[in-house]
Amino acid sequence: MRCKNQILKKVRVLLYPKFKILILRFCDTCDSKLIKTTIGEKCPKCDIEIIKQVESIKKNQDNIPEYTLGQDFPFEKNEYYLQKAIRNSLGCSLMSGINFNKEGNFLVIFMNAHNPKRSQNNPYHDYYDSETGLYHYIGRGKKGDQTLTSVNEYVAVSNENNTIIHFFVQRNLGNDHQYVGKVKLEKVIPSIQTDKNSKSRKVYEFLLRPID
Numbered sequence: 001m002r003c004k005n006q007i008l009k010k011v012r013v014l015l016y017p018k019f020k021i022l023i024l025r026f027c028d029t030c031d032s033k034l035i036k037t038t039i040g041e042k043c044p045k046c047d048i049e050i051i052k053q054v055e056s057i058k059k060n061q062d063n064i065p066e067y068t069l070g071q072d073f074p075f076e077k078n079e080y081y082l083q084k085a086i087r088n089s090l091g092c093s094l095m096s097g098i099n100f101n102k103e104g105n106f107l108v109i110f111m112n113a114h115n116p117k118r119s120q121n122n123p124y125h126d127y128y129d130s131e132t133g134l135y136h137y138i139g140r141g142k143k144g145d146q147t148l149t150s151v152n153e154y155v156a157v158s159n160e161n162n163t164i165i166h167f168f169v170q171r172n173l174g175n176d177h178q179y180v181g182k183v184k185l186e187k188v189i190p191s192i193q194t195d196k197n198s199k200s201r202k203v204y205e206f207l208l209r210p211i212d
């Protein structure tokens, strides 16, 4: 007769190589086992609201289709999205703050939060003026005088050309971008700012107003 233990032993040996050392952590408040999320370990009871939020953002980002003209715009006003997902969906370049889609006659503009320690990477002194409700967005060009050519020109003539401008803002460093909605160019102001080499140069400041 075969011994039961013998079989158990075999099973155990087979399973052992797959085992990993697991360190389980528990909630300080309610003692529930913490679960892993994209923003670290969270308590399924105490942090339920945060977990739901993270899951809904993740779901939003997984479901963003590649946008084709005539379809519903895949982004909802005031919602947050991964910049990469926005760029993929709307066919933007990898880096550019201002992106023009010729076929669809629309612009996609990204405004990023500023990192004071790495201002060379983002020499654009753009900001939101809460008193006027206008976004002050600096045109493209990190070095030297900016010109009203290329994508800067598309923004400058957006009203004449009926170009739609979709505007996304990163409110804090490291955060996803919020879809502000469509904006309209109210004014172009030539001004003087420092470039990535801390030299004074001419820039174009686009004053953008959310419209819907």
Ligand SMILES: [Zn+2]
Pocket (backbone or CB within 6 Å): 027, 028, 029, 030, 031, 032, 043, 044, 045, 046, 047
């Ligand atoms: Zn808890």
